[in-house]
Amino acid sequence: xxxxxxxxxxxxxxxxxxxxxxxxxxxxxxxxxxxxxxxxxxxxxxxxxxxxxxxxxxxxxxxxxxxxxxxxxxxxxxxxxxxxxxxxxxxxxxxxxxxxxxxxxxxxxxxxxxxxxxxxxxxxxxxxxxxxxxxxxxxxxxxxxxxxxxxxxxxxxxxxxxxxxxxxxxxxxxxxxxxxxxxxxxxxxxxxxxxxxxxxxxxxxxxxxxxxxxxxxxxxxxxxxxxxxxxxxxxxxxxxxxxxxxxxx
Amino acid sequence: xxxxxxxxxxxxxxxxxxxxxxxxxxxxxxxxxxxxxxxxxxxxxxxxxxxxxxxxxxxxxxxxxxxxxxxxxxxxxxxxxxxxxxxxxxxxxxxxxxxxxxxxxxxxxxxxxxxxxxxxxxxxxxxxxxxxxxxxxxxxxxxxxxxxxxxxxxxxxxxxxxxxxxxxxxxxxxxxxxxxxxxxxxxxxxxxxxxxxxxxxxxxxxxxxxxxxxxxxxxxxxxxxxxxxxxxx
Numbered sequence: 248x249x250x251x252x253x254x255x256x257x258x259x260x261x262x263x264x265x266x267x268x269x270x271x272x273x274x275x276x277x278x279x280x281x282x283x284x285x286x287x288x289x290x291x292x293x294x295x296x297x298x299x300x301x302x303x304x305x306x307x308x309x310x311x312x313x314x315x316x317x318x319x320x321x322x323x324x325x326x327x328x329x330x331x332x333x334x335x336x337x338x339x340x341x342x343x344x345x346x347x348x349x350x351x352x353x354x355x356x357x358x359x360x361x362x363x364x365x366x367x368x369x370x371x372x373x374x375x376x377x378x379x380x381x382x383x384x385x386x387x388x389x390x391x392x393x394x395x396x397x398x399x400x401x402x403x404x405x406x407x408x409x410x411x412x413x414x415x416x417x418x419x420x421x422x423x424x425x426x427x428x429x430x431x432x433x434x435x436x437x438x439x440x441x442x443x444x445x446x447x448x449x450x451x452x453x454x455x456x457x458x459x460x461x462x463x464x465x466x467x468x469x470x471x472x473x474x475x476x477x478x479x480x481x482x483x484x485x486x487x488x489x490x491x492x493x494x495x496x
Numbered sequence: 497x498x499x500x501x502x503x504x505x506x507x508x509x510x511x512x513x514x515x516x517x518x519x520x521x522x523x524x525x526x527x528x529x530x531x532x533x534x535x536x537x538x539x540x541x542x543x544x545x546x547x548x549x550x551x552x553x554x555x556x557x558x559x560x561x562x563x564x565x566x567x568x569x570x571x572x573x574x575x576x577x578x579x580x581x582x583x584x585x586x587x588x589x590x591x592x593x594x595x596x597x598x599x600x601x602x603x604x605x606x607x608x609x610x611x612x613x614x615x616x617x618x619x620x621x622x623x624x625x626x627x628x629x630x631x632x633x634x635x636x637x638x639x640x641x642x643x644x645x646x647x648x649x650x651x652x653x654x655x656x657x658x659x660x661x662x663x664x665x666x667x668x669x670x671x672x673x674x675x676x677x678x679x680x681x682x683x684x685x686x687x688x689x690x691x692x693x694x695x696x697x698x699x700x701x702x703x704x705x706x707x708x709x710x711x712x713x714x715x716x717x718x719x720x721x722x723x724x725x726x727x728x729x
Contacts, residue, residue, distance in 0.1 A: 318595060345593040347592060347593070350587050350591055351587055352587065353586070415597070417587075418586055419586035458586055459507075459585075461688070462603065462606065463680070464596075464598060464603045465599070466598055478692060478693055480687065482693070484508065484689065484690035488690065491503045
């Protein structure tokens with residue numbers, strides 16, 4: 248199939264960017280979206296032009312490295328799918344595709360479609376850990392965890408930190424990401440020691456990074472490639488106010 | 497331990513403030529609505545109710561409620577302004593193309609419906625509380641309660657006001673705005689306060705919009721019934 252791509256090109260963090268139009272021919276419907284971009288880049292390199300920069304790593308939909316807004320939707324039109332797992336059969340011959348980077352003050356563009364997601368790392372550093380005893384690892388079954396609790400923790404831990412929630416949110420809020428991390432550890436006995444301070448510290452770091460606040464549109468939930476539920480946001484809201492009123496954090 | 501000031505300034509605490517004050521304002525609306533519907537029971541009921549509100553605790557209850565409402569209103573609006581400003585700053589560069597998936601007209605226009613509601617509340621107070629607009633209908637008439645007390649005739653004031661098509665249209669449009677705002681507001685407030693979980697989330701996401709429709713229709717019933725001639729002097 249033949250496609251017309253409108254891709255955000257920006258040379259560096261402080262440069263003005265703009266959409267540039269590329270026509271690409273003979274795209275196979277079996278290609279992934281990133282493979283289609285690889286083919287585009289091969290052509291650009293052959294012509295002596297600078298290839299389009301984009302983040303990618305596992306290409307299996309589990310690492311959270313890739314991410315771009317495809318036709319106004321983070322990771323493209325297919326629900327619960329990362330850009331690397333999006334296949335060109337989703338599109339049809341003659342389609343025009345708009346490709347833009349995640350847009351948020353807290354995710355500055357480094358180049359083209361690559362953004363700096365260091366703000367997520369700093370949120371994790373504020374509370375995405377648990378206290379453990381040093382020495383030998385304890386017996387695997389020493390701490391009983393019910394199946395529903397384990398499932399719930401896994402639902403939250405499925406977050407790959409790709410940032411699609413921020414990209415989809417009209418306020419560039421990182422509530423779903425942060426709530427997934429808070430909710431993951433809050434569902435487990437190991438996470439209880441820092442539960443109160445975790446919600447407070449991570450929420451305040453989110454503000455400090457310049458993310459917006461939640462207006463409950465649930466665009467994040469719809470865009471999340473791992474289908475993380477906004478119920479974790481409600482849980483983080485509970486933990487936050489418990490911490491604020493309890494004065495523990 | 498974090499200082500209270502730092503927590504107060506945080507986005508999430510501001511959201512809590514907006515949610516709690518918003519829900520308190522919705523509770524007020526439900527009380528207001530139940531009072532309004534007394535118009536269907538005739539002048540004696542409505543006028544006695546209005547007189548009772550004014551004289552309860554020698555007016556202390558009325559003024560307490562007014563000051564409380566004013567405080568909730570100010571906190572609600574100030575948190576909305578703070579958060580909207582920060583949310584705008586959070587995305588300095590807009591997308592060329594955006595496809596919404598789950599946001600609604602109501603959720604995307606909360607700031608605008610809210611701003612229109614502020615102007616409506618001022619107009620509504622000027623109309624029925626201050627008598628500054630449509631003063632030709634403002635309670636100059638008195639009504640004698642079954643107990644023999646002479647009180648202002650709120651019933652006649654309401655019926656005369658809503659016999660004017662322009663006033664009815666203004667109020668009906670405002671109730672559309674109330675419905676639009678609450679359509680997102682009620683379920684949103686429960687989510688922000690963290691009351692929702694997996695079990696009750698579906699209920700909240702359906703119940704909030706349903707309550708908004710009930711409130712908007714309930715308030716609209718009074719002017720509609722009067723202009724259509726079902727409620728007369």
